[in-house]
Amino acid sequence: MTTANTTAYVPDLRRVGALVDERVRALQGGYLKDLSTAVATLAKLRRGAGKPIEAVPELVGLTLDHRFYEAFPVEDPRTEAAEAAAHEALTLYALHQQSKRERGMHKRGSGLGEAVRRLMPGGDIDEPLRKRFVQAGSAADHATRLDRLRGIVSLLRTQDIPLDYGLLADQLHDARTPAGSARVRRAWGRGFQAHRPERTDDTPPETEPGTPA
Structure with missing residues (x-):
């Protein structure tokens, strides 16, 4: 007998995340249909x-279009950070979806922490992977965080x-400030x-060390 994990809560997306979600869904649908x-x-x-x-x-012309700039006017100084977050999420998605012709790798509600935990089957903690995850969350600068995320996505x-990837885009946007990075x-x-x-009934309960806090 197995007990499946259920996750009822799906965070709402903000403006950047909603635009990325729309863009990724279109690309994913076309890719799975093998549209050139x-x-x-x-x-x-x-x-x-x-x-x-x-x-x-x-x-830039591939990640963003006129719909993005309707939500984020060109003259708004805050647009630069939104552009960057959308670009980062979309390019990471492109890496994630590579050669996956049967299943979409973008799924609403699948957050990074949950996804990394799913890399550790059977309840056992993979310590090198856990450390890589912690390092992504605690990166001293955004470029380092982005590089570490690329390794995790792979x-x-x-x-x-x-x-x-909509949620990830919102988080990458938020993470550009110290307070946002902490959130x-x-x-x-x-x-x-x-x-x-x-896990099966004979799998012992797990003991988990600390994670990003």
């Missing part, structure tokens, strides 16, 4: 995975574990701790 435009777009976007937006300016891809770190840690993997 979606396949080609994701192949180009993968080149930006883990890189800040200024490092790959040629991708691991999720190998195990077919999806992620909510995101706590959210990732809670997701990790709250998730309970499927």
Whole structure:
């Protein structure tokens, strides 16, 4: 007999996350149907995975369009941070979806903490992976955080574990300030701790060390 983990709560998306969710859904739907435009777009976007937006300016036209700038006017100084967060989430998604033709890797409600915990089957803690996760949450600067997230997304891809890229976009946007970074770190840690993997009756209860706090 197994007991499945259930997660009823799905966080609402803010403006950046809602726009990214819409964009990813369109790309994912096209990719799973093997539409040439979606396949080609994701192949180009993968080149930006883990890189800040200024490092790959040629991708801006692929990640953002007029709908984004209707929500975030060009002249608004806050738009720059929103642009960067959308770019980061979309390029990481492109990496995550690579060669996954049967299943979408974007799934609403699948937060980063839960997704990382699902990489540890049977209730056992993978200490090197846990440390990598902690380091992503506690990165001293955003570029380092982004690079560490790229490594985690690559691991999720190998195990077919999806992620909510709208939520990730909102969190990457929020994480650009010290207070926001702390909120995101706590959210990732809670997701990790709250998730309970499927286990059989003879699997002993797990003991978990600390996570991002």
